Amino acid sequence: MTARTEDGLRTTGLTRSFGGVRAVDGATVAFRNGEINALIGPNGSGKTTFFNCVTGMIRPDAGTVTYRGRAITGRPPHRIARAGIGRTFQLCRVFPRMTVLENMLVAVRRTRPRELLAGARDPRDVEKARRLLVRVGIDHLERVEAGNLSYGQQKLLELAAVLMGDPETVMLDEPAGGVNPALIGRIGALIRELNAEGTTFLVVEHNMDLVMSLSHHVVVFDRGRPIAEGPPDVVRNDPRVLEAYLGV
Ligand SMILES: Nc1ncnc2c1ncn2[C@@H]1O[C@H](COP(=O)(O)OP(=O)(O)O)[C@@H](O)[C@H]1O
Numbered sequence: 001m002t003a004r005t006e007d008g009l010r011t012t013g014l015t016r017s018f019g020g021v022r023a024v025d026g027a028t029v030a031f032r033n034g035e036i037n038a039l040i041g042p043n044g045s046g047k048t049t050f051f052n053c054v055t056g057m058i059r060p061d062a063g064t065v066t067y068r069g070r071a072i073t074g075r076p077p078h079r080i081a082r083a084g085i086g087r088t089f090q091l092c093r094v095f096p097r098m099t100v101l102e103n104m105l106v107a108v109r110r111t112r113p114r115e116l117l118a119g120a121r122d123p124r125d126v127e128k129a130r131r132l133l134v135r136v137g138i139d140h141l142e143r144v145e146a147g148n149l150s151y152g153q154q155k156l157l158e159l160a161a162v163l164m165g166d167p168e169t170v171m172l173d174e175p176a177g178g179v180n181p182a183l184i185g186r187i188g189a190l191i192r193e194l195n196a197e198g199t200t201f202l203v204v205e206h207n208m209d210l211v212m213s214l215s216h217h218v219v220v221f222d223r224g225r226p227i228a229e230g231p232p233d234v235v236r237n238d239p240r241v242l243e244a245y246l247g248v
C-alpha cells in the first residue's frame with residue numbers, strides 16, 4: 001500500500017509526432033500514487049498516444065517518463081510492466097480463440113501460450129485467475145472462448161488479466177467505452193474497491209459522470225498537453241476546459 005502523497009508517474013516535456021501532427025506536445029504532468037487520476041480531453045488530444053509513450057508501446061521523440069523517481073523513458077513494455085504499471089487498451093485486446101481462463105493465464109507469462117495450450121497450468125495461477133474472475137463477475141464464463149463474450153465482458157476480462165500481474169498502477173484507456181450502463185457501474189465500483197486496497201489508477205474516459213464521481217484528480221489534455229488540472233469540481237467549472245471541448 002502506498003501513501004496518497006507519494007510521487008508516482010511523472011512526465012516532463014513528453015513529445016511524439018506522427019508526420020506533421022504533434023500528437024503529444026511537450027506534456028509535463030504528474031500523478032500521485034494512491035489516487036484515482038483521470039485524463040480527459042477532446043478526441044485527438046493525444047491521450048492514447050500519451051499512454052502508449054508511457055507504457056513503452058511507442059517511443060517518445062523527446063521528454064522523459066519517470067515512475068516513483070526512476071527513469072523509464074523508452075523502456076519496452078515488459079520492463080514497464082515489471083516497474084509496476086499495467087494497462088488496458090482503448091480497443092479491447094483479448095485473445096479471441098482462447099478461453100477466458102487461458103487469457104488470464106497467458107497474462108502472467110510464467111506459462112508460454114504453446115505450453116498453455118498443451119495443458120500446462122500452474123495451480124497457483126489458476127487459483128489466482130479464478131479469484132480475479134469472481135471479482136470482476138465473469139467466473140461462470142471461464143471455459144468460454146473470449147471472442148464469444150460481449151464487448152463489456154471482454155473489457156472486464158482485460159482488466160482482470162491486467163490484475164494477474166499485481167500492478168501497483170493500472171492505466172485504463174476508455175474502460176466504459178462501448179459498455180452497457182450496468183457493466184459501467186460494475187467497472188466503476190471495481191476501480192473504487194481496488195483503489196481502496198492500494199492500487200493507483202490513471203483512467204482515460206469520456207463518460208463524465210464516471211470520471212467526476214470516481215476521480216481524486218483530473219488532468220485535461222488539449223492538443224497534446226495538459227491545459228487544466230485539479231479536483232473534479234474545479235476542473236468541471238474551468239473555462240479553459242469548456243473552451244477545449246466546445247471550441248467557444
Ligand atoms: N499511429 C498513428 N499514426 C498517425 N497519426 C496518429 C497515430 N496515433 C495517433 N495519431 C494522431 O495523433 C493525434 C492524437 O491521437 P490520440 O493519441 O489517439 O488521441 P486521443 O486518444 O486523445 O483521442 C490525432 O491527431 C491522431 O490522428
Ligand SMILES: [Mg+2]
Nearest residue numbers: 047048049090
Ligand atoms: Mg484515445
